Amino acid sequence: MTMTSPAPASAAPAATERHARRSARRRRWMRKHPPLILGAVLLVLVAGLSLAAPWIATHDPQALDPLARLAPPSAAHPFGTDALGRDLFSRVMWGGRASLVVGLTVAVLATSAGVLLGLAAGFVRRADGLVMRLMDGLMAIPDILLAIALMAVTRASLTTVIVAITVPQVPRVVRLVRSLALSLREQQYVEAARALGTRLPVILWRHVLPNMVTPLVVQATFIAATAMLTEALLSFLGVGLPPQIPSWGTMMADGRNFVAVAFHAVLFPGLFLAATVLSVNLVGDGLRDALDPRLSRQL
Template structure:
């Protein structure tokens, strides 16, 4: 009897693995058929390359001042995107700003995923913890996201590290709710019940069988949250709560350039376009992944 159950469980697990492998291939095909998502992927790859090779791509020191070359227009000799009011090369600051936005986004989203996934798994799997965890999540939802981040920064202090922490805490409740819903839909399936009948521990069931089946919504959330994290970093830096001068951060560059909007509009427009493109890229890739991971989508 027990041997038959074990064989049945093994066959079910093998079937799940084959289904996952097929799903990965299908997902990539669907994603690549989405032209807008492909454009977004190209933009993200460009940002990643800019972040990695910033020291080689930058034509000038991003924080070095040269007042003799202040407020040069776009396509000036030696300054592709012009200079700011201190004579700093805007192209070099944009390149290094890509590194800051990407690092803060990855750190904040990763921390948010760790907390959100842990809470979501516990709430979805253990009924006794569900009520307590969800009430804490509801309490966090009571605060508008950007205000919650500003409150955390007010407590911790300004700076990019504290911005990453604030955005990660802001990300936890949404992630927890998404993961909890996925766990509730998975934990009563036959192969999970079979594992319990064979005496598998809760930790093994959660980590090896439930969590892998919740990865699709987690991946979509993480991708789209990157856009929110980058935009929030720029917004907080614009308000003076994030990157401090002379750090080449896109939101801080917009804040510094707004006083020169009429005389040197490129100081504001260039970093604004950089933010717009990257946020657009992560959003369309997230939308593409959401559609690609939908089992009801057709891939003709």
């Protein structure tokens, strides 16, 4: 550090000390939550690889090579090739994008829709019955069946897959938000806010929503994990993403006929899918512990 004038020199030690204290606290916090850190590292790794797919992919993920069908892993094809001779490494890298986009979008959409409907059910007496009966109806249908049915009536595309996976997830969030809202509306600070003349939308935004962020974030991560699995499953069943979008589910579906001769065609997409879902679940679990209001005081 170069000293330019006396004034900053006296301020600098205090700043570095504060910085040191803060980073020490951060290190301590990180050591306390190993699953969160592990999950986050894994997730960042997968996300980084998918984002970098255009640069690290060795081949065009759709390029056919009839001469190198079902080739085992080698220097030219680190993960081998599939039944059409497509390079699996490149496909797996590109395939992560589909999973991550689906996971993230579904989590955001399902949570937002769930929050809106759940708050309506929890705070507007007249909406409660209608919303909750609708949600009960949705919950009565198995998620996968509902998603398949929705896919069956629409044309396969990224958007329709996302919608088809989001719809069955919404009732979960609605129930969570409604139950949280019912307990929060009885909180005295909500009553106090009303006694101060606060309008309902402001109460919801300022006093109710911030107090349900933690369970919502945790729920959203689990929805993201479920969404990725469901996307893979739909693609595996052939009612998911269109073939021109590489997806781990499609790859596993393509490879399953050749498991006996080319195990790698299923192994690598499967490994990546498992690792991604695991990482998201770890993050969710870790967040639940880390954001627990009883433990987060020193945050």
